[in-house]
Amino acid sequence: MTAFGKLIRTTAFRLTLVYLLLFAVFAASLLGFFAWNTRRMITEQITTTVNADLGDLTSLFDRRGLRGLVYAIENRALRPDANLYLVVTPSGQAVAGNVGALQRGTMAASGWVETAYQRLEEQDTGPHRALVRIAELSNGFRLLVGRDLEERRRIFGIVARAAQWSILVVVVLGLAGGVFVGRRVLRRIDAMTGTTRRIMAGDLSERLPVGRSGDELDRLADNLNLMLERIEALMAGLKEVSDNIAHDLKTPLTRLRNRAEDALATSRDEADYRAALERTIEESDALIRTFNALLMIARAESGQGGAAEDFDVADVANGIYELYEPLAEDSGLTLHVEAAPAPLHGNRELVSQALANLVENAIKYGKPANPAPEAQPAAAPSILIEVRRDADQVLLGVTDRGPGIPEADRRRATERFVRLEASRTQPGSGLGLSLAQAVAKLHRGELRLEDAAPGLRATLAFPALSGEGWVERSTQPETHPA
Numbered sequence: 001m002t003a004f005g006k007l008i009r010t011t012a013f014r015l016t017l018v019y020l021l022l023f024a025v026f027a028a029s030l031l032g033f034f035a036w037n038t039r040r041m042i043t044e045q046i047t048t049t050v051n052a053d054l055g056d057l058t059s060l061f062d063r064r065g066l067r068g069l070v071y072a073i074e075n076r077a078l079r080p081d082a083n084l085y086l087v088v089t090p091s092g093q094a095v096a097g098n099v100g101a102l103q104r105g106t107m108a109a110s111g112w113v114e115t116a117y118q119r120l121e122e123q124d125t126g127p128h129r130a131l132v133r134i135a136e137l138s139n140g141f142r143l144l145v146g147r148d149l150e151e152r153r154r155i156f157g158i159v160a161r162a163a164q165w166s167i168l169v170v171v172v173l174g175l176a177g178g179v180f181v182g183r184r185v186l187r188r189i190d191a192m193t194g195t196t197r198r199i200m201a202g203d204l205s206e207r208l209p210v211g212r213s214g215d216e217l218d219r220l221a222d223n224l225n226l227m228l229e230r231i232e233a234l235m236a237g238l239k240e241v242s243d244n245i246a247h248d249l250k251t252p253l254t255r256l257r258n259r260a261e262d263a264l265a266t267s268r269d270e271a272d273y274r275a276a277l278e279r280t281i282e283e284s285d286a287l288i289r290t291f292n293a294l295l296m297i298a299r300a301e302s303g304q305g306g307a308a309e310d311f312d313v314a315d316v317a318n319g320i321y322e323l324y325e326p327l328a329e330d331s332g333l334t335l336h337v338e339a340a341p342a343p344l345h346g347n348r349e350l351v352s353q354a355l356a357n358l359v360e361n362a363i364k365y366g367k368p369a370n371p372a373p374e375a376q377p378a379a380a381p382s383i384l385i386e387v388r389r390d391a392d393q394v395l396l397g398v399t400d401r402g403p404g405i406p407e408a409d410r411r412r413a414t415e416r417f418v419r420l421e422a423s424r425t426q427p428g429s430g431l432g433l434s435l436a437q438a439v440a441k442l443h444r445g446e447l448r449l450e451d452a453a454p455g456l457r458a459t460l461a462f463p464a465l466s467g468e469g470w471v472e473r474s475t476q477p478e479t480h481p482a
Contacts, residue, residue: 016174016178016181016182017174017178019174020170020171020174020178023170023174024167024170024171024174027163027166027167027170028163028167031159031162031163031166032163034159035159035160035163038155038156038159039152039155039156042151042152042155043152046147046149046152047112047131049083049147050083050131050132050133050145050146050147051133053076053083053145054133054135054143054145057069057072057073057085057143057145058135058137058143060072061137061138061143062138066087066095066137066139066141069087069096069137069143070087070095070096073085073087073096073097074096077097077098082098083145083146083147084097084098084099084117084119084130084132084144084145084146084147084148085097085098085099085143085144086098086099086102086107086143086144087141087142087143087144088107088141088142088144089140089141090140090141090142092107095141097144098119098120098121099117099118099119099120100117100118100119100120100121100122101117101118101127102115102116102117102144103115103116103117103127106132106134106144107134107142107144109134110134110135110136110142111133111134112131112132112133113131113132113133113134114129114130114132114149115130115132116128116129116130117129117130117132117146128148128149128150129149129150129153130146130148130149131146131147131149132144132145132146132147133145133146185217188209188211191208191209192208192209192221195207195208195209196208199228204228204231204232204235205232206228207225207228208221208224208225208228210222210225252283252286252287253287255283256280256283256284256287259276259279259280259283260276260280262276263276263277263280290431293431293432293434293435296350296353296435296438297431297434297435297438307347308345308346308347309345309346309347309348310343310344310345310465311343311344311346311348312341312342312343312344313339313342313343313344313351313387313394313396313462314339314340314341314342314387316348316351316352316355316396317337317339317355317385317386317387317396318337318339319352320352320355320356320359320385321336321337321385323356324359324360324363327363328359328363328383331363331367332367332381333363333366333367333381333382334381334382334383335359335382335383335385336382336383336384336385337384337385337387338384338385338386338388339385339386340387340388340389342387342388342394342396342464343394343464343465344394344443344462344464344465345465346442346443346462347439347442347443350439350442351396351439351443351460351462353435354435354436354439354440354460355385355396355398355460357433357435357436358398358432358433358458358460359383359385359398360432361398361432361433361458362383362398362399362400362402362456362458363383365400365402365403365456366381366383366400366401366402366455367401367402368381368401368402368403381400381401381402382401383398383399383400383401384398384399385397385398386398386399389464391464392463392464393461393462393463393464394461394462394463394464394465395459395460395461396459396460396461396462397457397458397459397460398457398458398459399452399455399456399457399458400452400455400456401452401454401455402454402455402456403454403455404451404452404454404455404456405449405456407451410449413433413449414433414434414436414437414447415434433447433449433458436458436460439460440460440461440462443462444462444463445460445461445462445463446460446461447459447460447461448460448461
């Protein structure tokens with residue numbers, strides 16, 4: 001397609017043509033209305049002048065008779081730019097006036113007539129047009145008084161020529177403007193097209209150019225760039241997950257195979273086979289949990305969080321407390337909960353899973369790094385589950401008294417399959433904090449990792465639900481000591 005063909009097919013050029021057509025029609029209508037009003041105004045002036053002149057002459061005829069009328073007409077016909085006058089007998093013979101010829105039948109009836117005529121002194125020229133009024137006198141004679149329409153025709157011609165030139169100028173300028181706007185838009189579209197082709201070729205780091213005008217194309221480019229950033233992040237996450245699966249899951253799968261092979265080679269009786277199968281099932285369950293966690297993170301990050309509902313985060317915290325309190329006690333820890341009613345709109349299952357992951361991490365890593373000497377026994381280290389409302393946020397936090405996470409490692413700790421040095425000896429897949437962060441983002445919130453001095457405070461911050469229609473059961477937090 002040629003450059004001109006692309007230009008005339010642009011929406012900007014077509015819209016310019018539409019606006020040009022509308023403006024041309026509007027301008028023509030306006031000039032036509034002006035010309036019509038000008039014509040009407042001149043006609044009214046002519047009729048006013050003719051009526052006044054005719055009234056004077058008929059009054060003069062009544063006072064002085066035909067002789068006085070003829071004398072007055074002869075005098076008035078000699079004036080510059082005089083009206084048209086003609087007096088004829090009942091048989092149609094001209095008696096006085098400055099009209100040499102009239103259109104046939106003009107003097108037959110009384111009243112207003114637009115007719116062709118010739119003046120006495122202009123017999124060799126073509127006919128003119130005039131607006132005349134004819135009155136019948138008392139003696140049967142007829143009197144014609146009129147006015148030449150040349151002035152009206154000339155003014156109307158001036159307006160018509162002005163309209164033609166105006167419309168021509170509008171069309172030329174409109175087409176020039178359409179070409180200018182179309183080329184400008186086409187350059188921007190071509191630049192965007194070039195960028196999209198590079199993106200389709202695999203360069204996801206490319207971004208659409210954004211100007212400084214802030215028009216609709218800039219807003220579209222901004223939104224598309226945000227979408228591209230999201231796609232790039234998702235693709236990077238997919239690549240990272242694929243790499244992590246290839247590296248981090250290869251070891252347990254290899255270990256699973258080696259155990260099965262070892263069982264086949266060394267087991268002597270049913271008890272040995274049963275023990276090997278139990279270890280295989282345990283390893284398989286760990287792999288299934290890892291894959292389930294990955295699927296849950298993927299659903300949360302893609303915005304597919306399932307059905308959303310209004311629920312009380314305090315109920316979730318109390319349920320997690322009841323579920324994990326025995327496990328914490330078996331690990332030599334005490335679990336506490338302080339939960340004030342906090343309404344939230346979201347996926348209850350995902351929020352519960354995220355809180356469960358934080359509590360599991362606290363139980364695994366919540367023991368103090370330097371336990372008290374045996375000579376000075378200390379109380380069992382505690383883990384606190386806390387739910388509270390802070391302005392327009394609902395805070396769901398878990399605080400332990402363990403060694404915590406160094407500030408430099410906190411951001412990396414939320415990545416998939418990342419396990420810090422302190423957690424290498426504990427079972428796990430390194431997906432707990434990743435899932436918690438994905439759930440927080442799904443609910444337009446965030447995961448905060450802070451120093452509890454000593455220990456770690458992991459907080460899920462969610463946007464709070466409006467209090468309308470929410471019946472709070474109590475204004476005091478519900479507390480469960482160990």
